[in-house]
Amino acid sequence: MEYGSGGGGSQSAGEHDASDSQEKRKRYHRHTSTQIQRLESMFRECPHPDEKQRLQLSRELGLAPRQIKFWFQNRRTQMKAQHERADNCTLRADNDKIRCENIAIREALKNVICPSCGGPPLNDDSYFDDQKLRLENAHLKEELDRVSSIAAKYIGRPISQLPPVQPIHLSSLDLSMSCFGNQAMVDHVLAPSPSLNLDLLSAGTSSSVPNFPYQPPYLSDMDKSLMSDIASNAMEELLRLVQTNEPLWLKSNVDGRDVLNSDAYERIFPKSNSRPKTPNLRLEASRDSAVVLMNSLALVDMFMDPNKWTELFPTIVSVATTIQVISSGMMGGSLQLMYAELQVLSPLVSSREFYFLRYCQQIEKGTWAVVDVSYDFPQDSHFGPHFRSRRRPSGCLIQDMPDGHSKITWVEHVEIEDKTLPHRLYRNLIYSGMAFGAERWLATLQRMCERLTYLMVTSDSTVDNPGGVISSAEGKRSMMKLAQRMVTNFCGSIGTASGRRWTTISGLNEILIRVTVHKSSNPGQPNGVVLSAATTIWLPTPPHTVFNFFKDETKRPQWDVLSNGNAVQEVAQITNGQNAGNSISVLRAFNTSQNMLILQESCIDSSGSLVVYCPVDLPSINIAMSGEDTSCIPLLPNGFTILPDGETEQEGDGASTSSNANRNKARCGGSLVTVAFQILVSSSPSAKLNMEVTTVCNLIGSTVQQIKASLSCPT
Structure with a gap:
């Protein structure tokens, strides 16, 4: 009994100690x-x-x-x-x-x-070196996997399902014509002659091989964690760039635009300047704000979808794709590794290529931020380091406003390595930051948001329909989609994106004309070999005056060499913006085939303007106007791009404010006009291009002469 009693006392002490330990453990909070x-x-x-x-x-x-x-x-x-x-x-x-x-x-x-x-x-x-063989074997397997994944992505099916590839013989380009891509824009002149003979590739492939984006074979969790850290730091930097004024941003005395104070930037963001500087490195920084007709959620959705993003900025973004989704958060917030090519609509300006991280985050209710920052691949990688463009934290802050509007503050901050000087015509435009700056992005966004809003309007108030040919809202939307595809096709035909290579020849009056050929087989394009030709001229005329000249159908016989001086009649017009110049027209030319009409879209904003047109047969126009699917209607558009020349005029001390009047005063210089034609030269890949090249060069030369004569410009 004593043992039992003693044992009982000992047990009570143990229970007391256990109770104390349990109380201590209760101090730690267990989350629900x-x-x-x-x-x-x-x-x-x-x-x-x-x-x-x-x-x-x-x-x-x-x-x-x-x-x-x-x-x-x-x-x-x-x-x-x-x-x-x-x-x-x-x-x-x-x-x-x-x-x-x-x-x-x-x-x-x-x-x-x-x-x-x-x-x-x-x-x-x-x-034999075993180690060398093993490394070479691993490298070849990795290269095969990378190429196969890229090919499968663009072909739409696994590479193993493709038929065997037949050997392709590439015929040479006679006359040793110089081709220029993104890396070389040096003018080389060859006069057209009867012996001009551009042989196409015998298998009908394109004369310019696109640079498909790099597909990383594998991203480890450690890589993704590093990307997340880079994106988070970039987001913090973007928000400070958006929300901070002086001393980080100063007002320009010329046009009132925001100018980045490089000294203040380097003090505030020392990590962003840790990369080694090269002798030819140049920085471009700009900031602007505007109100657009679209809510924040819709904009975020379009920014995070590369296809929608490309459609939203057809004049700037030529190629965009998501390489890999790193993380996908709630309510649209996500992180993606992307590839994009940005362009100015002229073969004289090299496109800019970027591999970058795009990170979207909701800052608060009704406020979102989207930031882009270049991602540097390892130095032993085949991709990334050779690029001459790099995005420092850039992007926009989107804030909801009443009535479905949004206020957007946009920041562009890039590093450019100029191994060669930009073309002399575009040097001022590029160095001023107007070619790729925030103002151009916002001006394009404003116009495209208006266009999308007009596309969704179901009433007929936006249609000037004297002939009664557009019978419904579906017909209006179908016509607008057809015109949008035409503009996108045109924008993709005159730039240097995807490694497009241009050959420079001399046309009438020593006008330098650039030509390129490619095989077209996609739905919505004529099936065959397409010859593209373009030239850029400077006119001492303000851009809006040049645009109005092209837009006025009564003046069309003065420049349209294909109309043979015949007048045109506007059959229908669709308004797609608040500016009267933003519209889609259906034109009928007199004394020509009654079975052929002209589809034309004109668009203008503060960064520049476009007039794009294309002959379309009457049955195809009827299909579009009735609201049916237009994706298979072949289009081969021609047209003009009109940009300011970048010249600025000092207005004195009184021009230190950021008013629109000051900006207009600083940009009342001349215009850079690019004239571009496309023709279907043959459906046979072995066709000779001598006659076609001469014909299209004469067309461009005559068009330039008539434009200068009509605008009273010196020849």
Whole structure:
């Protein structure tokens, strides 16, 4: 009994100690499943939340900010450990695979036969290097996987399903004509002569091979974590660039635009300037704001979809694709690795290529930010380091306003390595920042948002329909989609994007004309070989005057050499913007085939203007006007681009404000007009281009002469 009593006393003491330990353990807070689920969701979207985000989570979950901070620290540590374990497993598997390959190679070496004597090699070890063979084997496999994935992406099916490829013989271009791509824009003149003979590629392939974007074979979790950190830092920098004025941004005394103070920028963002500087490195920085007719959610959706983004900026973005989605957060917030090519609509200006991270984040209710920042691939990579363009944190802040509008503040900040000077005609436009700056992005966005709004309007108030040919809202939308495809086709035909190579020849009156050929087989384009030709001229006439001249159908016989001086009649007009110059027209030319009409779209904003037109047969126009699908109607558009020449005039001390009047005063110089024609030369890939090249050069030369004569410009 005493033992039992003593044992009972000892047990009570143990229970007391256990009770104390339990109370101590109760001091640690165990999160509820709802809290953990919300924290995990936030972690997937943003592993490194800032103080503002932690405070918001604290209020939402009823936890202390310190608890939120510690939870994210512990979660990151846990993820790092998981990644290390996964990497170790991967390395062990790779090691085993390499060991098996090594054994197989050694077994194969035992059966090697000397190609000279037919006997075994004298010394296997000295003749073959196992390590070298293994590395070469791995490199070839990686290259094959990369090329196969790229090809499958653009072909739409696995490469293994393609038929066997027949050998292709590439015929040479006679007369040693110089071709110029993105890396060389030096003028080389060849006069057209009876011996001019441009042979197409015998298999009918394009004369310019597009540079398909690099497809990384694999992005590890560590790579994705690094990308997330880069994107988060870029977002912080963008928000400061958007929200801070002096001393970071100063007002220009010439046109009132925002100018980045480089000294202040380097003090505030020292990490952004850590990359080594090269002698030819040049920085472009600009900021602008505007109100557009679209809400923030719709804009974010279009920015994060590369196809919609390209359609939103057809005059700027020539190629865009998402290489890989790094993370996809809630309510549209996401991080993507992307590739894009940006252009000015002229073969004289090199396109700019970027591999970049695009990160979208909701700042608060009704406010979003989208930031782009270049991603630097490893130095031993085949891609990235050779590019001459690099995006520092750039993007926009989107804030909802009443009536479906949004206020957008846009920042463009890029590094450009000018190995050669830009073409003299575009030098002022590029160096002033107007060619690729924030103002051009916003002006285009404003116009395209208006166009999309007019596209969705169901009433007929936007249609001037004297002939009664457009019978419904569906017909109006179908016509607008057809015209948009025409403009996109035109924009893609006159730039230097995707490695398009242009040949320079001399036309009438020593006008330099650039020509290129490509094989067209896509739906919505004529099937055959297309010859594109373009030239750019400077006119001492303001851009809006030149635009009005091309837009006025009564003056069309003065410049349209194909009309033979005949007048045209406007059959129907669709308004697609508040500016009267933004419209789509259907024109009928007199004394020509009654079965052929002209579809034309004209668009203008503060950054420049376009007039694009294309002959379309009457049955196709009827299909569009009735609201049917127009995707298979073939289009081969011609037209004009009109840009300011970039010349500025100093207005004195009184021009220090940022008014639109000051901007207009500073931009009342001349115009850069690009004239571009496309013709279908043959459906046979072996056709000769001598006659076609001469014909299109004469057309462009005559058009330029008539434009200068009509505008009283010196020839």
